[in-house]
Amino acid sequence: MVSWAITGATRGIGLGFVDNLSVDPKNQVFAIIRSRATAGPLEELAAKRKNIHIVVTEISDPKKLDQAAAEVSEVTGGSLDVLILNAGSAGPETSVLQPSAFRGKEEALEKEINENIKNNLLSNMFVINCFLDLVRNGKEKKIIFISSQSGDVEFTRITGFANVLGYSAAKAGMNLVISKYAAELAQDGIKTLSLSPGWVDTDAAKAVTGDPEVRKFVLTAFRKLNPNVNGPASVNESVTNQLQVIQSLTEATSGKFLTHHGNSDEWF
Ligand SMILES: NC(=O)c1ccc[n+]([C@@H]2O[C@H](COP(=O)([O-])OP(=O)(O)OC[C@H]3O[C@@H](n4cnc5c(N)ncnc54)[C@H](OP(=O)(O)O)[C@@H]3O)[C@@H](O)[C@H]2O)c1
Numbered sequence: 001m002v003s004w005a006i007t008g009a010t011r012g013i014g015l016g017f018v019d020n021l022s023v024d025p026k027n028q029v030f031a032i033i034r035s036r037a038t039a040g041p042l043e044e045l046a047a048k049r050k051n052i053h054i055v056v057t058e059i060s061d062p063k064k065l066d067q068a069a070a071e072v073s074e075v076t077g078g079s080l081d082v083l084i085l086n087a088g089s090a091g092p093e094t095s096v097l098q099p100s101a102f103r104g105k106e107e108a109l110e111k112e113i114n115e116n117i118k119n120n121l122l123s124n125m126f127v128i129n130c131f132l133d134l135v136r137n138g139k140e141k142k143i144i145f146i147s148s149q150s151g152d153v154e155f156t157r158i159t160g161f162a163n164v165l166g167y168s169a170a171k172a173g174m175n176l177v178i179s180k181y182a183a184e185l186a187q188d189g190i191k192t193l194s195l196s197p198g199w200v201d202t203d204a205a206k207a208v209t210g211d212p213e214v215r216k217f218v219l220t221a222f223r224k225l226n227p228n229v230n231g232p233a234s235v236n237e238s239v240t241n242q243l244q245v246i247q248s249l250t251e252a253t254s255g256k257f258l259t260h261h262g263n264s265d266e267w268f
Contacts, residue, residue, distance in 0.1 A: 001026060001027070001028050002026065002027050002028070002081045002082070002139070003027075003028040003029075003030070003076045003079065003080050003081045003082070003138065004017070004021050004027060004028070004029050004030065004080075004081065004082045004083075004084065005029075005030040005032055005055075005080055005082070005083050005084065005131065006018055006029070006030070006031060006032060006084040006086050007032040007033075007059060007084070007086050007087040007127060008032075008033070008086040008087030008088065009031035009032060009033050009042060009054075009086070010031075010033050010035075010038040010039045010041075010042050011038055011041075011202065011203055012200070012203055012204060012235060013146065013197050013200055013202060013235055013239060014084075014086040014087065015031075015041060015042055015045075015235075016235035016236060016238070016239040017029075017084060017242075017243075018031050018042065018045065019045060019236075019239075020236070020239045020240065022045070022049045022052045025051055027051060028051050028053070028075065028076065029052050029053070030055055030072050030075075030080075031046070031052060031053065031054050031055065032055050032057060032059075032068060032087075032127075033054060033056055033057075034056070034057065034058055034059065034087075036056065039054065042054065053072075053075055055068050055071050055072065056068075059087055059123040059124070059126060059127050060118065060119070060122070060123045061126075062126045062129070062130055065126055065127060065130035065131075066130050068130070069130050069131050069134055072131075072134060073134055076134070078134065078137050079134055079135075079137035079138045079139075080131060080134035080135050080137075080138050081135075081138040081139050081140035081141070082138070082140050082142045082143075082144065082246065083127070083128070083131050083134075083142070083143045083144070084144045084146065084246075085124045085127055085128070085143070085144065085145045085146060086146040087119075087124075088119065088146065088148075088167075088171075088204075089119055089120075089167075089204065090116075090167045090204065090207065090208055091112060091116040091119065091164075091166050091167055092111055092112055092115055092166075094109075094111070094112045094166075095112065095163065095165070095166065095167060095208075096163055097112075097163070097165065098162040098163060098165070099162065099165055102165075112165060112166040113165075113166045113169065113170075114166075115166065116166030116167050116169065117166070117169075117170050117173065120167065120170035120171060120174060121170045121173050121174045121177065124145060124174055124177075125177060128143060128181060136188055136190065141188070141189050141190045141191060142192075142193070142246065142249055143178075143190065143192040143193075144192070144193050144195055144246055144249075145174055145175070145178045145192070145193070145194045145195065146195055146196075146197055146242075147174065147175055147194040147195060147196050147257060148167070148168070148171045148196060148197075149196045149198075149199075149259070149267040150167065150168040151167075151168050151170075151171030151172035151173075151174075151175055151257075152172070152196070152257070152267070153172075154265065155225065155267055156168070158225050159221040159222055159224050159225050160221055160224065161221045161222075164208065174194065175194040178192045178193065178255060178257075179192070179194075179255035179256075179257075181255075182254040182255025183255065186251060189251075190254075191249050191251060191253075191254040192254055192255055193245070193246070193249050193253070193254065193255075193256060193257075193258065194256070194258070195242055195245060195246070195257075195258055195259075195260065196257070196258070196259045196260060197238045197239075197242055197260055198232075198238050198241070198259070198260045198267065198268055199222070199229070199231075199232045199233065199267075200234075200235055200238045201232040201233065201234055201235065202232075205232050209232075215231075219231075222268065225267060225268070226266075226267070226268050228268075229268045233268075238260055241260040241261060242260045244262070245258055245260060245261075245262045248262060
């Protein structure tokens with residue numbers, strides 16, 4: 001049995017991980033969610049596959065996370081093999097603004113940065129710290145952060161993509177935090193990784209690039225990096241690639257930020 005916990009498992013990439021992993025009855029899959037309101041498809045899947053366990057919690061609240069970790073522990077006997085920090089969002093509607101457009105909108109800038117740091121960085125640290133003892137007792141000992149290409153300096157330099165400021169800063173910050181955990185936890189045999197999923201066809205992607213004008217703008221930017229990119233990949237394709245990279249994670253690559261192809265520059 002290999003045990004996996006995935007945050008943000010109601011929809012998109014998170015649900016894709018649950019679906020892909022739970023096909024194998026040797027996997028035990030914990031779908032960590034904040035609410036059942038959007039969990040219809042996950043609940044349908046869990047009704048068919050007994051190796052899926054739904055755990056409702058709040059990733060910004062360490063006390064509730066301790067309870068969630070205890071729920072997982074009860075099923076696994078005190079361990080967790082792989083923790084995937086997938087929950088994330090682009091934050092307030094100001095994410096469309098480029099940095100200098102915040103001049104005179106300092107309150108909005110504070111909100112743009114703070115909300116993203118809370119949701120995409122701090123909460124992930126809370127999750128890691130509350131689940132760490134379980135991971136220590138696991139066989140695989142892997143912590144995976146689903147990051148974003150927009151948190152990469154070279155990606156930003158080449159594409160000229162200047163939007164989603166707070167989200168990108170929080171993802172870049174969390175990439176660094178993940179390498180700090182790698183440095184600290186190497187002595188315990190724990191490996192960490194920041195992983196970009198690519199451009200994936202989910203609600204989140206639709207929210208940012210669903211509008212035809214915005215999509216044209218984004219495609220022009222992305223094609224500076226890869227002239228062949230035509231649109232987002234399917235959840236299944238992204239998750240299949242990501243699982244291969246997670247499989248290949250060793251002490252030698254712990255703490256890195258990699259694409260879903262397992263390298264540092266193939267973002268699509
Ligand atoms: N799609 C892409 O092209 C793309 C590209 C780069 C990186 N990513 C990253 O991939 C991850 C998954 O994104 P996605 O595209 O699958 O998005 P999605 O379809 O919008 O799903 C997001 C998931 O995260 C949960 N979530 C969001 N904010 C949360 C919060 N504050 N607390 C707890 N749960 C929260 C949502 O729960 P609810 O259902 O309750 O809202 C949902 O389960 C994110 O970290 C995102 O930044 C995606």
